[in-house]
Amino acid sequence: MERFSSISMAVVRRLPKYHRYLSELKKNDVKRVSSQELSRITGFTASQIRQDLNCFGGFGQQGYGYNVDDLHQQISKILGLDKIYKTVIVGAGNLGQAIVNYTFFEKSGFIPQAIFDVNPRLIGLKINDIKVHDVENLESFVKDNGIDIGIICTPKSQCQKVAEALAKGGVQAIWNFAPSDVSVHDDIIVENVHLSESLFTISYLLKEREEVSKAKKY
Amino acid sequence: MERFSSISMAVVRRLPKYHRYLSELKKNDVKRVSSQELSRITGFTASQIRQDLNCFGGFGQQGYGYNVDDLHQQISKILGLDKIYKTVIVGAGNLGQAIVNYTFFEKSGFIPQAIFDVNPRLIGLKINDIKVHDVENLESFVKDNGIDIGIICTPKSQCQKVAEALAKGGVQAIWNFAPSDVSVHDDIIVENVHLSESLFTISYLLKEREEVSKAKKY
DNA sequence: TAGATTGTTAATCGATTAACAATC
DNA sequence: TAGATTGTTAATCGATTAACAATC
Numbered sequence: 001m002e003r004f005s006s007i008s009m010a011v012v013r014r015l016p017k018y019h020r021y022l023s024e025l026k027k028n029d030v031k032r033v034s035s036q037e038l039s040r041i042t043g044f045t046a047s048q049i050r051q052d053l054n055c056f057g058g059f060g061q062q063g064y065g066y067n068v069d070d071l072h073q074q075i076s077k078i079l080g081l082d083k084i085y086k087t088v089i090v091g092a093g094n095l096g097q098a099i100v101n102y103t104f105f106e107k108s109g110f111i112p113q114a115i116f117d118v119n120p121r122l123i124g125l126k127i128n129d130i131k132v133h134d135v136e137n138l139e140s141f142v143k144d145n146g147i148d149i150g151i152i153c154t155p156k157s158q159c160q161k162v163a164e165a166l167a168k169g170g171v172q173a174i175w176n177f178a179p180s181d182v183s184v185h186d187d188i189i190v191e192n193v194h195l196s197e198s199l200f201t202i203s204y205l206l207k208e209r210e211e212v213s214k215a216k217k218y
Numbered sequence: 219m220e221r222f223s224s225i226s227m228a229v230v231r232r233l234p235k236y237h238r239y240l241s242e243l244k245k246n247d248v249k250r251v252s253s254q255e256l257s258r259i260t261g262f263t264a265s266q267i268r269q270d271l272n273c274f275g276g277f278g279q280q281g282y283g284y285n286v287d288d289l290h291q292q293i294s295k296i297l298g299l300d301k302i303y304k305t306v307i308v309g310a311g312n313l314g315q316a317i318v319n320y321t322f323f324e325k326s327g328f329i330p331q332a333i334f335d336v337n338p339r340l341i342g343l344k345i346n347d348i349k350v351h352d353v354e355n356l357e358s359f360v361k362d363n364g365i366d367i368g369i370i371c372t373p374k375s376q377c378q379k380v381a382e383a384l385a386k387g388g389v390q391a392i393w394n395f396a397p398s399d400v401s402v403h404d405d406i407i408v409e410n411v412h413l414s415e416s417l418f419t420i421s422y423l424l425k426e427r428e429e430v431s432k433a434k435k436y
Numbered sequence: 437t438a439g440a441t442t443g444t445t446a447a448t449c450g451a452t453t454a455a456c457a458a459t460c
Numbered sequence: 461t462a463g464a465t466t467g468t469t470a471a472t473c474g475a476t477t478a479a480c481a482a483t484c
Contacts, residue, residue: 199393
């Protein structure tokens with residue numbers, strides 16, 4: 001995935017956090033917020049928050065701070081959450097079902113158009129009102145329905161094959177939950193979610209802490 | 219989560235990736251690997267790989283490279299994967315079930331001792347041979363069974379309460395999949411997996427790319 | 437020995453933080 | 461006007477990359 005924009009990924013990955021915290025503030029009917037207050041909530045420094053936001057424009061007002069509703073909307077727009085994306089979920093196991101059933105994504109504009117699986121017993125069923133199709137038809141479905149994002153929830157053994165079918169069908173992005181990297185043409189955005197990496201990080205930190213506390217004893 | 223170690227989180231988060239790629243090499247019966255070859259596979263620079271590994275010791279040999287089996291084992295040990303951790307999963311929905319059924323975690327030493335849910339229809343059932351308990355008993359179960367890691371797979375509304383029960387029960391770490399941050403005492407390791415942040419990052423990159431390609435046209 | 441490749445220091449680059457003038 | 465807080469530049473910090481002596 002090549003990028004041309006000057007916005008660093010470090011900034012990009014903080015945007016969804018800002019969005020989430022602003023949603024909370026909005027829900028609590030907070031009308032204005034300063035970078036200092038956002039700092040307290042998010043754990044980022046006030047300076048960093050102002051820097052980040054100013055990558056996209058001056059959304060604040062000196063002496064006042066930021067209007068919560070306005071800033072929330074601006075960040076929604078920056079994140080492209082004012083748009084609708086068509087998705088397919090490949091793999092109707094627990095994880096695939098979890099994603100289909102998690103309505104927040106749909107509310108955010110990511111609309112599942114179909115689920116795909118190899119299991120003939122699942123094909124034809126509906127999960128949260130979305131039909132399960134034969135994975136054989138994945139590529140043509142993606143092509144015919146202008147699918148934007150393919151979500152891979154298959155075992156490791158299938159993920160590369162599925163990624164290639166999605167790519168041939170013409171998706172713009174792949175969200176991959178299989179515990180293996182997939183490789184497709186550079187112009188497709190690939191976001192890997194490797195849960196085991198997250199768990200192993202916990203494991204490392206546990207071990208590290210144990211060593212530190214051991215060392216302290218002596 | 220305070221840290222005392224000098225190893226930066228940037229390095230720590232690359233360790234599970236090294237581990238994964240080395241597992242692949244091992245599976246393919248590769249016996250030795252150079253930092254240059256690892257660079258090709260992982261996408262990190264050879265220089266960075268050598269720097270990272272040398273945070274923990276000199277595992278290579280000049281003129282030769284690294285022994286795959288040996289390096290894999292070293293990193294397993296650094297990650298604490300030679301240890302056994304007792305876990306509980308809170309929330310027996312699709313996501314909770316996905317985690318219970320994903321045997322790789324168990325093989326890596328993270329052993330589920332129980333599942334917890336509020337739904338009386340699920341309590342008493344077994345999922346992948348693990349019993350579903352009433353979430354009322356979470357704290358005492360954690361205390362009585364010396365649980366190390368609590369895995370939160372509940373809706374947002376429940377996650378803070380659950381985190382507090384886990385903390386009181388004495389877990390050392392919390393792996394949180396609920397779409398909200400949980401706050402507990404600083405000496406508990408908290409790893410948040412916010413799937414929506416990952417999806418929103420895709421959304422941002424899609425929008426960014428569209429803008430770049432639009433700009434190119436003129 | 438010659439070639440390869442590490443381990444490690446130094447240089448560079450980028451991201452974060454600090455500071456403060458601008459201004460609401 | 462005085463106080464607050466942004467937007468933005470400059471300083472600092474940390475992470476990555478380059479270079480090369482050590483050595484297998």
